Amino acid sequence: MSNIIYYVSFILLGIGIYGIVSQKNLFKQLISLSIIDTAVNIFIVALGYVQGGEAPIYSAITPVANFVDPLPQALVLTAIVIGVGTLALGSILLIHIDEKYGSLDPDEIRDTREVVE
Amino acid sequence: MIALLIAIPLAFAFASIPHERLGRYFLPFVALFNLVCLFFFMQPEQILEIGKWPAAYGIVLVLDSVSYPFLIFVNLLILLMSLSATLENRYGTLMLVLTAAVNGIILTGDFFNSFVFLEIISVIAYIVAAHKDNALGAFKYLIFGGIGGTMYLIGAVSVYIKAGTLNMAYASFITDPLAVPIICIFFLITFLVELKVLPLGLWAPDVYSNGSSFTPVALGSIVTVSLVYLFSRIFLNIFDLPSPELVGILAMVSIIFAELGALKQKNLGRALSFATISGISTVVAALSIQETEVVSAAYFYLFNDVISKFILFTLSAYLGKRGFKSNKTAGIAFTFASLSVVGFPMFAGFWAKYYLLKALFQVDSYALPAVILIAVVIEAGYLIRWNIELWYKDEEESVLEHGKDTENEEGIESIEEIDDFVPFGAQVVTLILALTLVVIGFMPNLIHDQTMNIANNVLDFRPYFDLILRGGM
Numbered sequence: 054m055s056n057i058i059y060y061v062s063f064i065l066l067g068i069g070i071y072g073i074v075s076q077k078n079l080f081k082q083l084i085s086l087s088i089i090d091t092a093v094n095i096f097i098v099a100l101g102y103v104q105g106g107e108a109p110i111y112s113a114i115t116p117v118a119n120f121v122d123p124l125p126q127a128l129v130l131t132a133i134v135i136g137v138g139t140l141a142l143g144s145i146l147l148i149h150i151d152e153k154y155g156s157l158d159p160d161e162i163r164d165t166r167e168v169v170e
Numbered sequence: 171m172i173a174l175l176i177a178i179p180l181a182f183a184f185a186s187i188p189h190e191r192l193g194r195y196f197l198p199f200v201a202l203f204n205l206v207c208l209f210f211f212m213q214p215e216q217i218l219e220i221g222k223w224p225a226a227y228g229i230v231l232v233l234d235s236v237s238y239p240f241l242i243f244v245n246l247l248i249l250l251m252s253l254s255a256t257l258e259n260r261y262g263t264l265m266l267v268l269t270a271a272v273n274g275i276i277l278t279g280d281f282f283n284s285f286v287f288l289e290i291i292s293v294i295a296y297i298v299a300a301h302k303d304n305a306l307g308a309f310k311y312l313i314f315g316g317i318g319g320t321m322y323l324i325g326a327v328s329v330y331i332k333a334g335t336l337n338m339a340y341a342s343f344i345t346d347p348l349a350v351p352i353i354c355i356f357f358l359i360t361f362l363v364e365l366k367v368l369p370l371g372l373w374a375p376d377v378y379s380n381g382s383s384f385t386p387v388a389l390g391s392i393v394t395v396s397l398v399y400l401f402s403r404i405f406l407n408i409f410d411l412p413s414p415e416l417v418g419i420l421a422m423v424s425i426i427f428a429e430l431g432a433l434k435q436k437n438l439g440r441a442l443s444f445a446t447i448s449g450i451s452t453v454v455a456a457l458s459i460q461e462t463e464v465v466s467a468a469y470f471y472l473f474n475d476v477i478s479k480f481i482l483f484t485l486s487a488y489l490g491k492r493g494f495k496s497n498k499t500a501g502i503a504f505t506f507a508s509l510s511v512v513g514f515p516m517f518a519g520f521w522a523k524y525y526l527l528k529a530l531f532q533v534d535s536y537a538l539p540a541v542i543l544i545a546v547v548i549e550a551g552y553l554i555r556w557n558i559e560l561w562y563k564d565e566e567e568s569v570l571e572h573g574k575d576t577e578n579e580e581g582i583e584s585i586e587e588i589d590d591f592v593p594f595g596a597q598v599v600t601l602i603l604a605l606t607l608v609v610i611g612f613m614p615n616l617i618h619d620q621t622m623n624i625a626n627n628v629l630d631f632r633p634y635f636d637l638i639l640r641g642g643m
Contacts, residue, residue, distance in 0.1 A: 086316045097327050135289045143312050149305035
């Protein structure tokens with residue numbers, strides 16, 4: 054049962070990689086990259102999970118408890134921030150591409166470039 | 171003290187945000203400050219435990235005999251780029267952050283910290299790649315780089331799970347024989363993307379040929395050198411490279427395809443981009459052999475390649491459709507750099523190739539020398555062709571054409587301004603670098619002694635671990 058979360062992250066990773074490889078539309082590629090990020094974040098959080106564990110907050114009530122590992126959570130927080138930044142930057146680039154070529158489809162972009170050149 | 175190399179560029183980057191144009195004026199002073207600190211106030215073999223946390227639990231910055239020369243080289247390149255490139259105001263702040271990040275990635279002794287610096291470098295690289303309206307090239311890089319960054323994160327977290335720490339030195343004690351190769355494969359994918367080894371480096375030609383005077387220099391020289399350091403640290407110092415033969419074969423295929431790609435290009439920027447892929451693939455192929463002499467020669471090769479490509483890319487960005495007839499200084503620097511890339515005697519490139527071939531023969535490696543020799547022939551073909559074309563170009567005609575192309579009705583005035591097409595700073599910097607290639611051509615030991623020292627230290631894990639251990643545990 055506890056392994057399900059790993060399978061979920063691997064399935065999401067596969068979907069993301071498949072999306073990048075198979076999708077021509079640049080926006081869909083960006084979303085696929087975002088799915089990969091999410092898959093990896095789920096994977097990392099799952100690594101620190103302890104069955105029946107407590108939130109890792111040390112206090113007088115929980116001086117000794119079965120804490121989950123807090124470090125993967127801290128790493129994921131950083132990774133999420135970086136992922137959102139990359140997603141935002143990618144979106145800006147796509148807006149520029151759409152303004153310049155009028156499309157996000159590589160074939161149409163190539164046609165437009167050939168006409169311009 | 172060593173934290174200043176990261177903190178000062180970052181502080182000036184923040185300071186430049188309200189006054190955007192100050193960033194590009196801060197940049198040379200910050201790079202100079204870093205160099206002065208490195209030469210006069212910092213010596214190798216010291217570590218800084220951030221927040222006084224022992225190495226196994228906290229982040230450490232490590233200045234050792236390997237990171238020290240790399241830091242000097244990278245900061246020198248940043249200083250020269252700040253003097254030679256035409257930086258727009260908004261890029262000054264970015265370059266300051268890039269300075270902090272490349273110094274950080276070289277100094278850090280922590281896997282997750284190196285991931286953060288890697289991502290900072292990547293985000294800046296995407297923005298820099300989009301310069302000159304090159305959003306499509308930048309997006310391609312973002313997709314490749316995004317996957318590479320994710321792989322690095324998985325690798326870093328896997329290290330934590332297996333070693334119980336993110337510290338690089340302690341991570342080398344992972345005993346699970348299956349875990350180490352898998353972790354290394356994740357890291358390796360990142361490096362193949364970022365070091366532009368084909369096919370994962372296919373993003374590079376579109377990015378480097380955007381016509382900017384600083385994009386290829388920032389990404390192809392500064393970022394590349396810092397990533398070669400990280401590659402060496404991880405695969406030569408901490409872990410063993412997974413299936414080095416396969417990496418070597420991949421890099422050799424990359425060299426051949428990149429050279430053939432460069433040969434058929436009609437655009438100088440794209441030709442140089444492919445040449446850069448070939449150069450760095452040669453370095454990766456040589457590093458994968460993991461023998462002291464070969465690794466030393468690989469660093470010499472990297473030094474020559476980075477300096478030569480710095481000159482070539484900078485001048486090609488300013489050339490436009492013009493030649494060297496009206497700017498012989500730029501022409502001389504360009505030709506010297508081309509000859510050094512090819513490996514012509516009396517230039518640093520000759521010794522780079524000589525040391526590499528000699529070292530490869532010593533370890534009975536014959537495939538890579540054969541590939542290098544084939545690459546030299548192709549390289550000589552297209553670089554000599556470009557030099558002849560640029561030296562004998564009929565400038566009046568090409569500038570008039572350029573004027574028509576860009577709907578500039580004052581094309582004839584452009585001919586009068588032709589003498590100034592390469593800014594003074596760029597002329598001086600490229601000429602100094604070209605003369606450096608000649609000086610090293612006559613005195614190769616100036617660099618060879620240093621690269622031997624780096625190679626000896628990078629292949630010996632013990633001094634690195636002792637340094638970390640001295641910090642406490």
